[in-house]
Amino acid sequence: MLKVENLHAGYGSSEVLNGVSLHVKPGQVVALIGANGAGKTTTMRAISGMIRPTSGSVLLDGKAAQGMGAARIARIGLAHAPEGRKVFGPLSVEDNLLLGAFSRLPHFFGFHRKAEEELQRVYELFPRLLERRGQAAGTLSGGEQQMLAIARALMAKPKVILLDEPSMGLAPVIVQEVFNIIRRLKDAGITLLLVEQFAKSALEVADYAYVMEHGQIAVEGTPAELNKNDRVLAAYLG
Amino acid sequence: MLKRFLLLRGAEIIVLMALASVPLMVNNTYALGLLTLLAIYGILLIGLDVTVGYLGQVNLAQAAFLGLGAYAAGLSATMLGYGMMASLSISMLVGLVLGGLLAFPALRLDGPQFALATLSFSALSTTVLNEWEGLTSGAQGLSLSRPTWLGLSMDAQGFYWLCLLMLALVWMLMRNLLASQWGRAFEALRDSPIATDAMGVGTYRHKVAGFALGSSLGALAGGLYAFNFQYLQPQSFTYDLMVILLLGVVLGGRKSLWGAFFGACLIVLLPNLLSNKLLFELISAAGLLLAVVSGVRAWKSKSTQHFQILAPIVAMGILVVGGFMVENTENWRKAIFALMLFSVVVGLPDGVMGYIAKLLTRILRVPPADIAAAVSLDTVLPKRESDGQTLLELNDLQRYFGGVKAVDGISLKVRAGQVHGLIGPNGSGKSTAVNVISGLYAPSGGEIRLQGKRLPSGSLLKVARVGVARTFQNLQLFGELSALDNVMVALKGVYRTPLPLLLLGLARAEEQRAQGEALALLELVGLKAQARMAAKDLTYGSQRFLEIARALARKPALLILDEPAAGLAHPDVQVLITLIKTIHERGITIILIEHHMDVVSELCDVVTVLDGGKVIAEGVPDEVKRDAKVIKAYLGVVQDDAPSDAVDRKEAPAC
Amino acid sequence: MNIEIIAQMVVSGALMGLVYALIAYGFQLTYATSKSINFGQGELVMLSAFFSLTLLNIGVPYWLMVPGGLLFGAALGLLVERAGVRLALQQKSEGWILLTIILGLLGFSSAENIWGRDDRPFPTPISSDALHVFGINITPLEISVAIGVFAIMGLVELFKRNTLLGKAFEAVSADRDAAELMGISATRTIMLSYGLSGMVAAMAGILISPITTVGPTMASALILKAFAVAVVAGLDSGFGVVLVGIVLGALESLTSFYIGSGWREAPGLVLLILALAVRPNGVFGKATIRKV
Numbered sequence A: 001m002l003k004v005e006n007l008h009a010g011y012g013s014s015e016v017l018n019g020v021s022l023h024v025k026p027g028q029v030v031a032l033i034g035a036n037g038a039g040k041t042t043t044m045r046a047i048s049g050m051i052r053p054t055s056g057s058v059l060l061d062g063k064a065a066q067g068m069g070a071a072r073i074a075r076i077g078l079a080h081a082p083e084g085r086k087v088f089g090p091l092s093v094e095d096n097l098l099l100g101a102f103s104r105l106p107h108f109f110g111f112h113r114k115a116e117e118e119l120q121r122v123y124e125l126f127p128r129l130l131e132r133r134g135q136a137a138g139t140l141s142g143g144e145q146q147m148l149a150i151a152r153a154l155m156a157k158p159k160v161i162l163l164d165e166p167s168m169g170l171a172p173v174i175v176q177e178v179f180n181i182i183r184r185l186k187d188a189g190i191t192l193l194l195v196e197q198f199a200k201s202a203l204e205v206a207d208y209a210y211v212m213e214h215g216q217i218a219v220e221g222t223p224a225e226l227n228k229n230d231r232v233l234a235a236y237l238g
Numbered sequence B: 001m002l003k004r005f006l007l008l009r010g011a012e013i014i015v016l017m018a019l020a021s022v023p024l025m026v027n028n029t030y031a032l033g034l035l036t037l038l039a040i041y042g043i044l045l046i047g048l049d050v051t052v053g054y055l056g057q058v059n060l061a062q063a064a065f066l067g068l069g070a071y072a073a074g075l076s077a078t079m080l081g082y083g084m085m086a087s088l089s090i091s092m093l094v095g096l097v098l099g100g101l102l103a104f105p106a107l108r109l110d111g112p113q114f115a116l117a118t119l120s121f122s123a124l125s126t127t128v129l130n131e132w133e134g135l136t137s138g139a140q141g142l143s144l145s146r147p148t149w150l151g152l153s154m155d156a157q158g159f160y161w162l163c164l165l166m167l168a169l170v171w172m173l174m175r176n177l178l179a180s181q182w183g184r185a186f187e188a189l190r191d192s193p194i195a196t197d198a199m200g201v202g203t204y205r206h207k208v209a210g211f212a213l214g215s216s217l218g219a220l221a222g223g224l225y226a227f228n229f230q231y232l233q234p235q236s237f238t239y240d241l242m243v244i245l246l247l248g249v250v251l252g253g254r255k256s257l258w259g260a261f262f263g264a265c266l267i268v269l270l271p272n273l274l275s276n277k278l279l280f281e282l283i284s285a286a287g288l289l290l291a292v293v294s295g296v297r298a299w300k301s302k303s304t305q306h307f308q309i310l311a312p313i314v315a316m317g318i319l320v321v322g323g324f325m326v327e328n329t330e331n332w333r334k335a336i337f338a339l340m341l342f343s344v345v346v347g348l349p350d351g352v353m354g355y356i357a358k359l360l361t362r363i364l365r366v367p368p369a370d371i372a373a374a375v376s377l378d379t380v381l382p383k384r385e386s387d388g389q390t391l392l393e394l395n396d397l398q399r400y401f402g403g404v405k406a407v408d409g410i411s412l413k414v415r416a417g418q419v420h421g422l423i424g425p426n427g428s429g430k431s432t433a434v435n436v437i438s439g440l441y442a443p444s445g446g447e448i449r450l451q452g453k454r455l456p457s458g459s460l461l462k463v464a465r466v467g468v469a470r471t472f473q474n475l476q477l478f479g480e481l482s483a484l485d486n487v488m489v490a491l492k493g494v495y496r497t498p499l500p501l502l503l504l505g506l507a508r509a510e511e512q513r514a515q516g517e518a519l520a521l522l523e524l525v526g527l528k529a530q531a532r533m534a535a536k537d538l539t540y541g542s543q544r545f546l547e548i549a550r551a552l553a554r555k556p557a558l559l560i561l562d563e564p565a566a567g568l569a570h571p572d573v574q575v576l577i578t579l580i581k582t583i584h585e586r587g588i589t590i591i592l593i594e595h596h597m598d599v600v601s602e603l604c605d606v607v608t609v610l611d612g613g614k615v616i617a618e619g620v621p622d623e624v625k626r627d628a629k630v631i632k633a634y635l636g637v638v639q640d641d642a643p644s645d646a647v648d649r650k651e652a653p654a655c
Numbered sequence C: 001m002n003i004e005i006i007a008q009m010v011v012s013g014a015l016m017g018l019v020y021a022l023i024a025y026g027f028q029l030t031y032a033t034s035k036s037i038n039f040g041q042g043e044l045v046m047l048s049a050f051f052s053l054t055l056l057n058i059g060v061p062y063w064l065m066v067p068g069g070l071l072f073g074a075a076l077g078l079l080v081e082r083a084g085v086r087l088a089l090q091q092k093s094e095g096w097i098l099l100t101i102i103l104g105l106l107g108f109s110s111a112e113n114i115w116g117r118d119d120r121p122f123p124t125p126i127s128s129d130a131l132h133v134f135g136i137n138i139t140p141l142e143i144s145v146a147i148g149v150f151a152i153m154g155l156v157e158l159f160k161r162n163t164l165l166g167k168a169f170e171a172v173s174a175d176r177d178a179a180e181l182m183g184i185s186a187t188r189t190i191m192l193s194y195g196l197s198g199m200v201a202a203m204a205g206i207l208i209s210p211i212t213t214v215g216p217t218m219a220s221a222l223i224l225k226a227f228a229v230a231v232v233a234g235l236d237s238g239f240g241v242v243l244v245g246i247v248l249g250a251l252e253s254l255t256s257f258y259i260g261s262g263w264r265e266a267p268g269l270v271l272l273i274l275a276l277a278v279r280p281n282g283v284f285g286k287a288t289i290r291k292v
Helices: A040-048 A070-075 A093-100 A111-125 A127-131 A142-155 A172-187 A199-205 A223-227 A230-237 B002-025 B029-054 B062-079 B084-106 B112-131 B156-178 B181-191 B193-198 B203-229 B239-252 B257-275 B277-301 B306-325 B329-347 B351-364 B430-437 B460-465 B483-490 B499-503 B508-524 B540-552 B570-585 B597-603 B621-626 B628-635 B643-651 C003-034 C041-057 C062-090 C095-115 C140-162 C164-174 C176-181 C186-212 C220-233 C240-258 C266-278
Strands: A002-011 A014-024 A029-034 A055-060 A078-081 A160-164 A192-195 A208-213 A216-221 B390-401 B404-415 B419-423 B445-450 B468-470 B558-562 B589-593 B606-611 B614-619 C131-133 C136-138
Touching: A002 A040, A014 A029, A014 A040, A014 A192, A014 A216, A029 A040, A029 A172, A029 A199, A040 A070, A040 A078, A040 A160, A040 A192, A070 A078, A070 C176, A078 A142, A093 A111, A093 A142, A093 C164, A111 A127, A111 A142, A127 A142, A142 A160, A142 A172, A172 A192, A172 A199, A199 A223, A208 A223, A216 A223, A216 A230, B002 B029, B002 B156, B029 B062, B029 B156, B029 B181, B029 B203, B029 B239, B029 B257, B062 B084, B062 B112, B062 B203, B062 B239, B084 B112, B084 B203, B084 C266, B112 B239, B112 C220, B112 C266, B156 B181, B156 B203, B156 B257, B156 B499, B181 B193, B181 B203, B181 B483, B193 B203, B193 B460, B239 B257, B239 B329, B239 B351, B239 C095, B257 B277, B257 B329, B257 B351, B277 B306, B277 B329, B306 B329, B306 C062, B329 C095, B390 B430, B390 B589, B404 B430, B404 B445, B404 B589, B404 B606, B404 B614, B419 B430, B419 B597, B430 B558, B430 B589, B460 B468, B468 B540, B483 B508, B483 B540, B508 B540, B540 B558, B540 B570, B570 B589, B570 B597, B589 B597, B597 B621, B606 B621, B606 B628, B614 B621, B614 B628, B621 B628, C003 C041, C003 C136, C003 C140, C003 C164, C003 C186, C003 C220, C003 C240, C041 C062, C041 C095, C041 C186, C041 C220, C062 C095, C062 C186, C140 C164, C140 C186, C164 C176, C164 C186, C176 C186, C220 C240, C220 C266, C240 C266
Parallel strands: A029 A192, A029 A208, A078 A160, A160 A192, B419 B589, B419 B606, B468 B558, B558 B589
Antiparallel strands: A002 A014, A002 A055, A208 A216, B390 B404, B390 B445, B606 B614, C131 C136
């Protein structure tokens, strides 16, 4: 579904990614783990077009997506729930969700009716968001904002969701809840590329995983294989 | 070196001599008038360039300062009977004081708000000059006669030489000032105000001083303007003039005395060029040619955007075509200015002189200025004896952002001479903690003590001044400055020459010493060969090392390194480790925020682990790594019923 | 001192103030999406007024002239965005300040040469015979200004709140990167904001012209006060501009009555500089957190 080949990208004169290749098959949850500064988030940003890759290719459902702007990549079916959640603070929860479906709704009128079905589905998955649908997103707690960010990505009915550090800055109990949600998404057959600093938890939900070091993929394999790999642990605690 | 000196100074002297000798050769009142105006506008634009070029702010008040200075001098001469120099001094004083007063509020913000504030100031001064009829005679205008200088009455020729002398003087003083720490500070704060504060160079005071200086030069030009025309009207100093002045600076080239001079020539000659249709056609055709030629070159190199190439061509094309269609070009004066300015701003950001200077440097092979030899590291960073006492102490430090408790009651002690690691998962509050310590944020609660004394809170500058230096996770270099200048800006304990001597060019020895020290620090971090490169052109790894060198230039008691290894390639990480060890050996206490556990293990004497804004463990690295809470925080083991988890935990080797 | 005179001054000043508020609102629209404003907005007001006058002169009925003028304003707004703003924003520089000033100058010079330097009357079907309300003289024309201001601001706000595109507009102001990730093009949204801002400026021109007459310099004083209102209220504060506009307008007409008409520009300028000194983000603006 998502195929990344030899991706190079960076900020200004500095190159952060030196040739990243990875592959996400339909219905899979793939984890991308590694120490901070290894380039996980940069990989996500380069895939979704938030930064322009210097070379390499990104294929989304067989179509080349590299070098397009983020908005166009989003319109061809890639949803990116970015690091730090980035919900639209002043807007209501429901408006946030509607905007998640921006690219497939009419832009002036009648968008609400057309989004109704998807909204119901998302509210079923996240009942808390239904309770707070009229509230400004900025006033939600960190965990609720993370759920909103995931729900907003779902609204686009994307082919692939990129989920960047969903556990960041959250209390342990909430982190557990976030992982439960990821598991439910997996059961629903959603294709997911997950970046996580909590490698163990990520490996539990993932079908396949890549470990990044210094802007490259250092190790890859199924979670069972990686759990036996010393290098994986070494990437975290030396 | 000699060649450079001769070329640069020679050009200045030749142009000055040529200008001075014109009245001896040609006896033409009109030409003399233009030359006098050229000298006056030269001073005015050099002043404007301080704000527009060096400080990088759009300043719309310079025309107003010209007017205020003109009235100040005119009134001093007519009402108080002051002589030439006294009146001009009054002008400068008025510019300095009013400029300072305007700058205090206006420079707190930059960008559009600053431009708006200066625009309002201009409008307000026009209003005052118009309405305060008792003093200025309002719209009727103020007539005055040129006062004497040293008892000599001045004819047009004498006055021209006076103006030229003033221009030469201003030129020389400004050249000395801008080549000193002041000039570097002006440029540094444009690139990163935060880093300028963090390096102990007060952003705000330099901005205010720079603006006041520019304004007083504007007012001086105003004084000369008054004595040149001997008749003043408030309408002469409005927005229209301001736009023309901006045209001069931008077209001539920012951050350049020659650019200001060229701009002044252009402003003075432009009305004459416009009145002659053939000449105008020639100039606009030349402009179009230049736009096309540089456009084609840029298109070949593929580095510029299409808009940047096409827009100047279109604008110049309009100028050429319009020139044929319009009967009276003078009526379209403003539109012509606008089109020319537009093309230059979009297509030639360095201005005409910037372009020519680059060209000439290449053709004449002007060598770059010499750099003094590096001094020994012991002079720059003498070894400190560390007593192992507590250097920095945090007591229940808190920092909240809205409801988010980024730092939630951290207490810790950093001992002198140690490398103290600060680690924790993303969002655990490490960066916020050092941002509070270094003064970027004021704490929401708790206190920080350095050597037993309370650390100033919420001011990067004050914290920097008591001996804390830091680097930034997201680099905050002064991109346009060279690597050497980056370090020199931050250098502590070298710049002592008082301003008047510095203006006279008597700070050379000090400057040499500063260069030597800065170069020694660049050598320490392995960037000696890149000393002349602009910081923005360095590789990412080199930029990180440059930040460390710059922080060391503060000769700090405490050095905070915020993720220095982030984004570094593996070999560079090894170099970094060696570097930090060297710094440590010099007795500098270090707080190291780092994610790479291997780096932490190798360097740190003590490690404090944060999670959720709280301290969860502290101790020597090996101890901390085995701490169950730390493992959990890092690996995020979720305590649910997932069976694989239990198996894995047994398998996981103790690390 | 007569209370009725003061009331008269306050009311007619406040009505003028609403026009300042409307122009300031135009600044807010573009500032929200791009953190930039058009320094040549006054020229947009003036050019749209001239264009509308031309429409009337060639026989277009008043009520058809209004949308025509608004469209013209929107088109000019788009032109400013394309020629003066987009490149600078891409380069993350403040070149747009200079470029929009330059474009304004070009517009000014063009107007001088196309329509002449003289002030011209702007015909309107709305009566300017005074009505007496509680001892205050007020003309239907003045009332129409208030109605026009609120109508166009209301329309824009309705658009922003009730259409998905409007919500996208808010999303871009809240978080540009995140909006891009939703498939919302920030560049197009900024274009939209400049178009709307130009339209709002045109409306201000159409509303004020019958009162002030039309001429190349008609907006130069107006725009300074609109700047003052925008900065004092805060460039991101929504309806704060209306309040500040009304207060400034009233203050101004009192100043010109009691101190002298030449001083009528002064309160706005003083207020602006004071506001920057005391509350740099505006009376209603939000403080920003410095990030490194």
